[in-house]
Amino acid sequence: MGLSRHYEGYLPIEDHGMIGDGRGCALVGRDATVSFMCVPRFDSPPLFCALLDRHRGGCFVLAPERLRQCHQHYVQDTGVLVTDLQADTGTVRVTDAFVLEPGAHLEEDIPAGTGQLVRHARVVHGTIDLRVLIEPRGGAEVRADAGGWQLACPRQQLTLRLRSSRSLPGLGSTLRLREGEDAWWALQWGAGDDNRPHRSVVNAITETIKAWQRWSAYVVDDVPQPELVRRSAITLKLLDHVENGAIIAAPTSSLPERVGGSRNWDYRYAWIRDAAYAVFALRRIGLPMEAGGFLSWALAAAQEDAQPRVMYSVDGRSPPTEVIDDELEGYRRSAPVRWGNAASEQPQHDVYGEILDCAFQWAATGGSLDGRLWDRLTAVAEAARTAWKTPDHGIWEVRTQGRPFTYSAALCQVALDRAARLARRLHLPGNPGTWADEARLLTGRILHDAWDERSKAFTEHLGSGGGLDASLLALPLRRVVPADHPRMVATTRAITSRLSAGGGLLYRYLPEDSPDGLDQPEGAFVLCSFWLVDNLVGQGRVDEASELFDTLCSHASPLGLFAEQIDPDNHLHLGNFPQGLSHVGLIASAVELARAQRGVRPELATHTWFR
Template identity: 50%
Template sequence: MTLDLGIRPFTRPVEAADGYPRIEDHALIGDGATAALVGMDASIRWLCLPRFDGPALFASLLDAERGGAWTVQPAGPLREVRQRYLADTAVVVTELRCDTGTVQITDAMVTGGALGAGSPSGPGELARLVTVLHGEVDLRVRLTGRGGLTPAAGPDEITLGWPGAATPVTLTSTLTVDGLDRLDGSVRLGAGDRLGLVLRWAAGPTRLRTADDVATALEATASAWRKWAANITYTGPYEDLVRRSAITLKLCDHHASGAIVAAPTSSLPEAIGGERNWDYRFTWVRDAAYTVYALRRIGLTDESEGFLAWVLNACLRDGRPHILYTLDGTQPTAERLDPDLEGYRRSAPVRWGNAAADQVQHDVYGEILDCAWQWVRGGGIVDDRRWAKLVELATAAENNWRTPDHGIWEIRDAGRPFTYSVAMCQVAADRMARIAAATGRAGEEGRWRELAGTIRASLLEQAWDPAAGHLTEHLGQPGTVDASLLALPLRRVLDGADPRMMATVDAVIDRLGAGDDLLYRYLPAESPDGLGGEEGAFLLCSFWWVDNLAHSGRLAEARERFERLCARVNHVGLLPEQIDPTTGQFLGNFPQAFSHIGLISSAVNLARTR
């Protein structure tokens, strides 16, 4: 099984809807500090500076007129386009055909050398190399910024005054482009001609002064990515997609801290025209255990250790643990609505910050202690101070597992006794017992082992609906299901081959199925979340479906579902948070780390059954 992510045929440009390109018609580039989205038409429509969670310089995905973008295109209409990554890299090559010729644009954020965990981010440069492959092209270069840009032309570069800049942003061109000092210029290029463009936001001037300089920097960046990707050990189904998913997770990795953002974007909607638009440029504790486990399984131990260290340092500080953190391990500023941007395809509001940071979600205890257990399994030390903090967290799980919370899906409504939250409190006790045994604290093991058994027994009794014959979304409330129930075998709460779990899987598929391979995470009409409207199918839950089929021995069905999911990646192998089951179009923030984690885990599970 494979999917060719190499050079594909040219395609006709997809017409914009409501003046906006499709979310899926983009690739991602980054440097370990921030990331940018490059469209199939070579327009850069998203870039926050100087970090993932900084202000947006380019945000035309959230407002086509006022958001800002960097466009490099032939002046005439585009006839055909294609785009790909250089193999095992985050270097993007886009080719544009017009009536008079073909242009190739190679884009990357320049690396600072090595890409391993803890390595420095790049020098703060986005490099673009334009090459005319044949014919003659009038190339237009246009740059607009969110909040407006004020250009000041110097002898070698243009300094851009931008309200959000902590340091000056500069633009360098290796050729004279008439009108570029006003940030909208053009130049005529013939076959073989090259133009280098460099946007720099770090302090100091660029060293990339010629087209050769830009080409050399792009080659060095590609080489660094290939050296890093050589650490991926996975062989099995859809190896190319697993490798691309690993690179995508690395693009969501903040090198300086080890944190991994849920997605590099904000406010891409879960339904067109709806209000379910969230800022995902933060790190969720919930994602950590899944991410670490997935990265370990494909050989990326440095990244998994770096993320583990970040999670434990952030969550074991004084005060109660939170469900999400900034890249620095602090709490984000209050969520606010942006009055100036209309939202993707007019899906308002645009949000900066995430109010879920203040929610009560009891699963966080299990998520942290599962991370701690993985830390111990990998040789990490638990001294008395850290042990005391782990005891504090496990005790919080012991005290709170019976009380309602806002759940894994972060409802903006009154709390409820979610089955998944109770299950993760059981995970907290179970992992605490394992840590005690592994660190020579055998006298403590019994207490936590007993608590784990008590919570598990209560869950299986109170979440079980005898009339329906399956587990339910809440304790003591029969009827409804949500897709988080599929995670119970993945967290070792209930065996995937247990008849109760198999019946629950069938119930989830029956109630939440959205086609042959997709699942909704819940139905708002049955499980109110305090928000209006609907949402798309949630991709991670679909990969959980695959995992459950594999765990219960339904291997042929698991492989079939997995192949269908893999066929939904975009032209360069990227996945969003959600998909519209009716149209197949991408929804939600993009690319989504959780979706790529799901792909990696399902691929590894299936590879082990071969």
């Protein structure tokens, strides 16, 4: 493959791979530059973020002189990334990994220890002059020690140790390697000290590969596009905080939803609604531990917070206050760059349903609800009884005055429905009869008040007016309205027609019809298109769903990754990358299609619990 395109000096977002160890992670470009890296935690200040400013962001470069072609691939079924770089004089292969501790098993909790990024370069043929540059954002105080350097990084309040198999005069120099020769660099942080020799570093990569492949063997393969499903599962595992099961939305901040626009947000946190969607998907592809871990984290976070939030940091606390970083120009000059997320303070009434749905799935898989947790859950259900009547900022976290969003009302119905079912099935105290009655009444209100006779569709909020909203494709997924209900079929038809971005892609809404406070266009939202696949399956249109699913999969990056959005004009990826919910959508749609193709009745169509 030829040398990747650059735009204003930046690689396309999709020309990156992700590596990590379940605590921190990095993005590595197809030119072998580490251009974004946060350690020791996903939400730590970035050590490198050239992806947000190629001049001031900092990076870790391994670059042959006169580069001509480059290609990336993952070692099969792993989170270990390989980049082949062809120059005029030869070819060098770079293998990158956050290596795991000896004996680590991804299917179990990974013990805390020294975090380590290992970069191994081997010349495949010819002779390579390899430029090596390690430049943390904000600079580092460098001190040589035995076998390497100590890097004190004041901006990150982090001290790292760099070891190398080759003696270099500093952190920016050129190394000549001939065919068959290799070099490695190990960047370490955290507790402990590692003086293992070269062979041990190579072995660490090999052991990490084995650990990933051992874990990946648990992922089912009797689904459409099994390789992409497995890659999606690995991506979610890379986003999974091993200490408590929280799965972050994405490993990056401020990658724009439209180049040159200001739709730039920090997604390095965990959303409660993501748990409800992700758990459903993870359980069905053979990953109950990851599903249970995220459920446990979500319920623990909600239990400790007097007023449930839509998102938390990985340790279950409120994300930091949103701030604008004026020092960075942004990806392709798309300012501002933001750290923290102000949406954590917004009222978003769907959170009530997300929490109760998590509890319902938790109980359905054998989890227990103790008295203290159930007291918290009943309080959430009681809050949902009235919350749907008041405006909020909705699933899309609009930055305008609140509105009575249909999706929010629907998830309040979910809260009441799940609370009633839990109380009855587990013989728990509460008001199951009242909750069930109000859930049914709220379903009726949605069917009536959200319906717009002129557009022949449900619209974004209750009452007159309001634009089309692709989030309503999720109503069957949440068991609010079945996919084959006539009004849901009509809504699916309207969304497909009027929110189409071409190529099977959908806009989540049109800002001119549904003001969100930014007055800017954006890309097509990947998750919504997978929701459309699920609706088509639920309506018995399996062939159409299968064709759409394959079309969507063709939009994946060369490594099988998805951002949050895709530019319908040029199919470049937009938004934070890789986006967990895009991969959750792919997995869930693959499972629904597999069931339908085996002749199993769609889960999203009419069921007895709707009657």
